[in-house]
Amino acid sequence: MATYQEPDGWEILGDPSRRAIVECLAVGPRAVGELADELPISRPAVSQHLRLLKDAGLVEDEAAGTRRVYRLNPAGVAALRDQLDMFWRRTLQGFQEIVGEEDEEKS
Amino acid sequence: MATYQEPDGWEILGDPSRRAIVECLAVGPRAVGELADELPISRPAVSQHLRLLKDAGLVEDEAAGTRRVYRLNPAGVAALRDQLDMFWRRTLQGFQEIVGEEDEEKS
DNA sequence: CGGCTCGGTAAGTCGTAGCTTACGGTTCGT
């Protein structure tokens, strides 16, 4: 029942387009139009995704004349990675017990 | 452009309900009804999620009388974890370069 | 100053994932 509720960094990377954007920015900083050229979606769509990524602290933006250059935010990326790792820890933790006692029925 | 397309183990865990199910099963094997009791969704909903999880190789089912007990599949979980790790590797790899050059420019 | 590029925002459409209710099939107990 426990009504799961978390900040959910998962839904940020749940979208393929956003993952693609992150991977692009991992290669190097890009402007919005440049990202749109490398992706199969329109420029406004990229803009919307960037907004979410920025709110999540994953990317930073910097005005460069009429353009706006986006880059990954190290701290944000690390934080999100840790958050996802927490899930795996919780999962794999109780998981080892199962594997170990698989033959044995009760403890 | 590059029309990203992958088997996407991400969408499997993208749903909160499925993550909750996985965490429950990490604690120990459960029947479908038991899972439904611990989650804020109906039993059929759980059943549908279990179907996806099973297709993804994350869980295994075993008939026990009129009940059906589900448990995590070690190999499947490990495989998916590796798959997600690949994303982080690709991201953090080109990422270090950026971080490295960033210090030189600014401080 | 005009015209141009670049980018954010609004409004609206569309697809689809997730949920529920309803039904049918198995299996166990009595």
Next chain:
DNA sequence: ACGAACCGTAAGCTACGACTTACCGAGCCG
């Protein structure tokens, strides 16, 4: 053999997220 418990599947609805087009502001250049 009848009823109950347990589960999967079908059908349908609803909500939300992703995308597009259209519009407007902001900065550069002639």
